[in-house]
Structure formats: C-alpha cells, structure tokens
Amino acid sequence: MIDFLLNGQPRRCEASPDTSVLELLRDTLGQTGTKEGCASGDCGACTVAIGEGDAAGKTRYHAANACITPAHQLQGRALVTVEGLARGETLHPAQAAMVEHHGSQCGFCTPGIVMSLFTLHESQRQEDGERPAPLTPERLEAALGGNLCRCTGYRPIRDAALAMGDSPRGASRVARPSPDAAAPATEATPEAAFIQPTTLEALIAERRAHPEAPIVAGGTDLWLEVTQRLARFPRVVDITRVDELAALEETTLEDGRAGWWIWRRGDVRAPGAAVRRALPGVRPPAASSGLGPGAQPRHPGRQHRQRLPHRRHPAGAARPGRAAMAGGPRDGDGMAERELPLDDFFLDYKKTALREGEVIRAIFLPRTEPERHLKVWKLSKRREDDISAVLGAFAWRIEEGVLRDVRLAFGGMAAIPATRRGRRGDAGGAVPQRGGLCGGPCRRWRRTSSP
Amino acid sequence: MSDVRGSADYRRLSAANLLERLRLVVTADDQDTTSTSAREVMLDAYAH
Numbered sequence: 001m002i003d004f005l006l007n008g009q010p011r012r013c014e015a016s017p018d019t020s021v022l023e024l025l026r027d028t029l030g031q032t033g034t035k036e037g038c039a040s041g042d043c044g045a046c047t048v049a050i051g052e053g054d055a056a057g058k059t060r061y062h063a064a065n066a067c068i069t070p071a072h073q074l075q076g077r078a079l080v081t082v083e084g085l086a087r088g089e090t091l092h093p094a095q096a097a098m099v100e101h102h103g104s105q106c107g108f109c110t111p112g113i114v115m116s117l118f119t120l121h122e123s124q125r126q127e128d129g130e131r132p133a134p135l136t137p138e139r140l141e142a143a144l145g146g147n148l149c150r151c152t153g154y155r156p157i158r159d160a161a162l163a164m165g166d167s168p169r170g171a172s173r174v175a176r177p178s179p180d181a182a183a184p185a186t187e188a189t190p191e192a193a194f195i196q197p198t199t200l201e202a203l204i205a206e207r208r209a210h211p212e213a214p215i216v217a218g219g220t221d222l223w224l225e226v227t228q229r230l231a232r233f234p235r236v237v238d239i240t241r242v243d244e245l246a247a248l249e250e251t252t253l254e255d256g257r258a259g260w261w262i263w264r265r266g267d268v269r270a271p272g273a274a275v276r277r278a279l280p281g282v283r284p285p286a287a288s289s290g291l292g293p294g295a296q297p298r299h300p301g302r303q304h305r306q307r308l309p310h311r312r313h314p315a316g317a318a319r320p321g322r323a324a325m326a327g328g329p330r331d332g333d334g335m336a337e338r339e340l341p342l343d344d345f346f347l348d349y350k351k352t353a354l355r356e357g358e359v360i361r362a363i364f365l366p367r368t369e370p371e372r373h374l375k376v377w378k379l380s381k382r383r384e385d386d387i388s389a390v391l392g393a394f395a396w397r398i399e400e401g402v403l404r405d406v407r408l409a410f411g412g413m414a415a416i417p418a419t420r421r422g423r424r425g426d427a428g429g430a431v432p433q434r435g436g437l438c439g440g441p442c443r444r445w446r447r448t449s450s451p
Numbered sequence: 452m453s454d455v456r457g458s459a460d461y462r463r464l465s466a467a468n469l470l471e472r473l474r475l476v477v478t479a480d481d482q483d484t485t486s487t488s489a490r491e492v493m494l495d496a497y498a499h
C-alpha cells in the first residue's frame with residue numbers, strides 16, 4: 001500500500017513492487033497528462049515533481065522521470081503532476097509562460113517541460129521568498145537538460161522559462177507531504193513486497209533473508225530492466241531511506257590518501273561539493289557536473305552518476321577510489337565489512353565483486369594532489385542526460401620534464417572501466433614528446449581494446 | 452554489452468582522439484598545475 005499526496009489530495013493505492021510512478025498514474029489512477037516517450041529516462045516526457053519535507057519544514061521538490069521511478073518510493077511524499085498546476089482557469093506561471101511564448105507545438109513533450117519549469121520555479125521561489133531569483137543560463141540548462149522536444153525547438157521554451165522568472169506568484173498551493181505518511185511501511189512483509197528499511201541492520205537482515213530481491217536506489221539503471229527487458233521483480237529493497245547510507249565524511253586512509261567517503265544518499269549537493277573539492281578545476285558547462293544527467297535522474301535519491309558505479313556501467317570510468325561493503329559472510333554475530341579498491345570491484349560486464357547479501361556502504365573519493373594534472377573528457381550526443389559513448393579520465397604529474405604517476409582510464413571501451421597505470425619504462429618515466437604519449441600501455445591498449 | 456552508445460569503431464576512434472588530445476595537452480608548454488586548467492572535467496557534446 002502506498003500513502004502519498006497526489007496534487008494535494010491524500011491517496012492510498014495498491015501496486016505491485018515493480019510498478020513505476022508512470023504506470024500508477026496512467027493505468028491505476030487514470031491521470032494521463034503525464035506522457036510516456038522512451039520509458040528509459042532519456043526524453044523527460046514523463047517528468048513529475050516529487051516533494052519531501054526538509055529539516056526546516058519546507059517542501060522541496062525535485063523533478064523525476066515517472067517512467068523509471070518506483071511507485072512505492074512515493075510513500076509519504078507529495079507528487080505533483082501537470083494536472084495539479086492550474087487553479088481553475090488560472091494557469092501556473094510555468095504554463096502561462098509556455099502559452100505566451102509559443103513553447104508547444106505537437107505538445108507531447110509539453111507536460112514534462114512544464115513540470116521541469118515548475119520545479120525550477122519552486123526551487124527559485126524558495127531561495128528568494130515569493131519572488132523567484134534571477135535565472136542563470138546554467139540553472140536553466142540544468143533544469144531543462146533532461147527534456148527533449150522534437151518539434152518546437154528550444155528557443156521558445158527557453159524564452160518561456162526566462163519569462164516565468166518575472167512572475168511573483170509561486171505555486172505555494174501545491175501539496176505538502178503529510179508527516180503521518182512519511183514513515184515507510186514496517187508491518188510484517190509478505191513475500192511480494194517493496195521493502196523500505198530505515199537502518200543498515202534491517203537492510204542487511206533483509207538481504208540475508210532474500211538475497212534474490214534486487215536493491216533499488218535511484219532506479220535509473222535497475223528500472224530499465226522492467227521497462228526495456230520486461231523483467232518482473234516480486235520483491236524489491238529500497239535503500240533510499242537507510243539513514244547510515246546518507247552521509248559524507250572527510251577522511252585520511254591508512255595509506256595516507258586524503259579524500260571523502262560518500263554514502264549514496266542525502267543532500268545531493270553534498271557529494272557535488274565534495275566532487276568539486278576533489279576536482280578543483282571542475283569546469284562544468286552547466287550548474288550540474290556537466291558530465292551527468294539532467295535534473296530528473298539527478299535528484300537526491302539517486303547516486304551520483306559516473307562516480308558511484310554500483311553496478312558497473314561500461315560508460316563509467318572510475319577513479320582509483322575504494323568501495324566499502326557491508327553484510328558479507330558473518331564473523332561471529334557481527335556485520336562483516338570489507339573494503340576493496342574500485343579497480344578490483346568491477347569483474348565483468350555488469351558483474352561486481354559484491355558477494356551474496358552484501359551492499360555497498362560507501363565509496364571513497366580521493367582528493368587530487370595539488371601537483372597532479374587531471375583531465376576528464378566525456379563524449380556523448382547530448383550534453384546533459386546521456387550515457388557517454390566514451391569517457392576518458394587522465395591523471396599525471398610532471399617532475400623535471402618527466403611524466404610520473406600516469407593513470408589513464410576509459411569508460412565505454414571495454415566491458416568494465418579500462419584503466420592503465422604507468423610504471424617505470426611504461427607511461428611513467430617517459431618524456432612527453434610528439435611521437436607518442438605513453439608508449440607501451442597505449443600501444444597495448446590499441447591492440448587489446450575491443451569496445 | 453547491450454547499453455553502450457555508438458559503434459565500436461566510433462568509440463575506438465573517439466578514444467584515440469582523446470589520447471591525441473591528451474598528448475597535445477601534455478606536450479603543451481604550460482604545465483602549471485596551479486591553474487584551474489590543470490584539472491578539468493568537461494564534456495564534448497558530439498553529434499554522430
């Protein structure tokens with residue numbers, strides 16, 4: 001049973017554990033304003049806004065792809081759809097601006113675009129009282145990067161977004177999550193269930209009892225199994241409410257490397273800030289990391305793409321971080337924990353070193369030493385919200401004209417992120433010159449890579 | 452691999468181009484790590 005607010009009205013719905021928000025809306029509740037385009041998180045036609053209360057009691061909305069968001073994650077939250085924006089004949093500023101600026105032709109993308117604009121408007125209004133803060137191009141790009149429009153063209157949509165900023169009235173009428181409904185269901189669980197543990201201990205107990213039940217975090221990878229491969233999951237374990245998994249900790253490892261342990265959840269800006277500190281030269285083309293997704297798949301429940309590759313995605317190129325796992329075979333009564341270098345974590349295409357019943361607790365992101373050069377380049381068709389064709393990450397140091405500590409990594413070139421470390425006589429120790437950058441490793445790479 | 456983007460040839464060529472780009476960066480005269488350009492994360496949107 002899912003208890004949530006739909007456009008301000010309390011709803012209680014029955015749904016199988018692998019139902020998406022989109023299916024719930026269209027098939028169960030008959031709310032067909034939210035459209036299905038790609039059913040894989042790419043197009044944004046299904047965008048809705050999901051609200052959660054923050055510590056200050058304010059409701060914070062994030063845009064979400066309804067097609068790949070598990071319906072049960074709505075428990076205790078407020079869902080706003082395109083049907084919930086207008087008040088009678090009075091359009092929401094996002095809608096009014098789209099009409100005024102001719103932001104819609106065939107209209108298929110329009111509900112999704114309006115919802116992205118709504119979320120943007122809400123977040124700006126919250127930052128600056130009732131009147132929205134001025135919109136920067138970066139924010140606009142980040143907000144709309146997850147929405148595709150095939151016929152209108154983006155200029156009128158952009159104009160609408162900019163005009164929306166002039167409107168003093170926000171959408172304060174939209175639903176507030178009900179505190180009573182916020183707690184996930186805790187009753188004894190039948191075999192088919194969407195389990196939402198709130199502690200690591202409960203999560204591990206669930207993993208031990210039902211190792212076959214998949215874990216879901218943001219769902220942007222797992223839910224494609226449902227929408228694209230038509231998999232059925234009678235039991236799903238949602239880790240987004242486990243408190244211990246929601247943190248960020250600055251630390252120094254035993255080997256002296258400084259960096260951050262990043263847990264998968266919490267305020268999405270926290271990992272973002274850590275990443276910026278780890279990579280001080282980050283040059284994002286948009287307010288987002290620029291390498292990652294648009295606003296919808298980047299909401300707080302989701303892992304930071306490219307950086308928390310829980311299930312190895314070939315497009316991701318991991319840095320030499322570490323993964324901490326919990327819940328493995330037990331020593332005595334304790335909860336066995338272990339750590340692995342990320343390089344040893346990925347075994348094969350979509351296969352990792354995770355043992356049965358284990359979960360990833362955290363990822364260690366090392367700080368880049370000041371004298372080290374780092375370049376990360378991603379090639380993809382879209383700037384936002386696209387799986388990269390190839391991602392290259394390169395780090396090196398130059399000492400008296402000689403290359404040292406060279407590390408090269410590619411995503412998209414093999415079944416797992418491909419990395420090469422320069423050793424003496426290899427990439428390290430070479431004098432950078434025209435004929436070839438890294439000698440042996442690069443040549444071997446050309447010979448052996450089979451993308 | 453079912454969810455890669457672009458053909459194998461395209462990806463091989465892209466990777467080679469990135470290595471070439473890296474070579475140009477490494478052999479460039481200014482190897483000043485204190486500048487922000489020493490550490491960058493960026494994206495090349497590429498239509499193919």
Ligand SMILES: Cc1cc2nc3c(=O)[nH]c(=O)nc-3n(C[C@H](O)[C@H](O)[C@H](O)COP(=O)(O)OP(=O)(O)OC[C@H]3O[C@@H](n4cnc5c(N)ncnc54)[C@H](O)[C@@H]3O)c2cc1C
Binds near residue numbers: 297310
């Ligand atoms: C539009 C779009 C663009 C994308 N672009 C990229 C891209 O550029 N680069 C890229 O690498 N990926 C990309 N992806 C793939 C994917 O979204 C990312 O890999 C993302 O990090 C997955 O995070 P999630 O929280 O949504 O994972 P989920 O789908 O919730 O989970 C992914 C897998 O990890 C497992 N899992 C989750 N948490 C844990 C845990 N704590 N312990 C153990 N197992 C766990 C799940 O069971 C599942 O198998 C993209 C996906 C979409 C839809």
Ligand code: FES
Binds near residue numbers: 035
């Ligand atoms: S239908 Fe395309 S992102 Fe959901």
Ligand code: FES
Binds near residue numbers: 148151152
């Ligand atoms: S109006 Fe037709 S796709 Fe956007």
